Amino acid sequence: MAPVPELPEMQALAERLEAAVGGAEFEAAVPISFSGLKTYSPAPESLAGRTLTSVGRQGKYVVLDFDGPRIVFHLSQGGRVDVESPPKSSRPKFGVVRFLFDGRPSVLVKEFGTEKKAGWWVLEEGNDGPMAGLGPEPFSDEFAELILNGSDGRRVHTLLRQQSTVAGIGRGYTDDSLHRAGVSPYASLTSLKPPERQALLHAIRSVLTEGLVAERRRTGGLPTKVGDHWVVHNRHGTPCPTCGDGLRRVSYESYEVTYCPACQTGGKILADRRMSRLVR
Numbered sequence: 001m002a003p004v005p006e007l008p009e010m011q012a013l014a015e016r017l018e019a020a021v022g023g024a025e026f027e028a029a030v031p032i033s034f035s036g037l038k039t040y041s042p043a044p045e046s047l048a049g050r051t052l053t054s055v056g057r058q059g060k061y062v063v064l065d066f067d068g069p070r071i072v073f074h075l076s077q078g079g080r081v082d083v084e085s086p087p088k089s090s091r092p093k094f095g096v097v098r099f100l101f102d103g104r105p106s107v108l109v110k111e112f113g114t115e116k117k118a119g120w121w122v123l124e125e126g127n128d129g130p131m132a133g134l135g136p137e138p139f140s141d142e143f144a145e146l147i148l149n150g151s152d153g154r155r156v157h158t159l160l161r162q163q164s165t166v167a168g169i170g171r172g173y174t175d176d177s178l179h180r181a182g183v184s185p186y187a188s189l190t191s192l193k194p195p196e197r198q199a200l201l202h203a204i205r206s207v208l209t210e211g212l213v214a215e216r217r218r219t220g221g222l223p224t225k226v227g228d229h230w231v232v233h234n235r236h237g238t239p240c241p242t243c244g245d246g247l248r249r250v251s252y253e254s255y256e257v258t259y260c261p262a263c264q265t266g267g268k269i270l271a272d273r274r275m276s277r278l279v280r
């Protein structure tokens, strides 16, 4: 299963798109899949002839700003992006939408797999659309306050992935952040002492920062295989990069949590449904 692009992947992608098509005149958005466009009004055609003033990111959304109105897209799990130079007009099987700009490369949003969750929105000025419910960004003071002083009783692994709590983090950077902080995926925020909360905040931000540095080495769009710089996530069974013990996992229906017992849970092996099924 393809890893989900998170803040570092989407931020660096937005920067590459800004370099590729920023300042260009928008020609058209050509829908390729039926279900990709999530808004009825304004129509994509209404933006033709406008200048793309900037490309940014909010949470896991890439935001194309046309000096007020915006086009926003979200890749979910299987969504990826091609920067096409010269621009193309084909209708690839996995295509979602293609954005065309005057004299510049075209930008193709595509989606692999059967989930079909990638989407795009055309928003009039002032409408945040799907971004309205997003929580603070990981580098904001608001997020620091939540981690250092918050009384959220949920498991840290859960709250870090909740986009309404903090925007842009998913399973990959959560696993790596908790490992770096030496915090169990099952720990709640309220169970952590002040120095542990400090270590957690620092780990989250440094893991994201290093991810962004790695993502900025890419060129073009966004390839299928992301997350190649994760050191813990999806690497169960391999040696822990810190202590050398074997990394363990807890399996869920469609994903797994990876952790190091020695570094994060005081040696305790967390119950794994897949494992107990085998034992029985």
Ligand SMILES: [Zn+2]
Residues within 6 Å of the ligand: 240, 241, 242, 243, 244, 245, 260, 261, 262, 263, 264
């Ligand atoms: Zn370890």
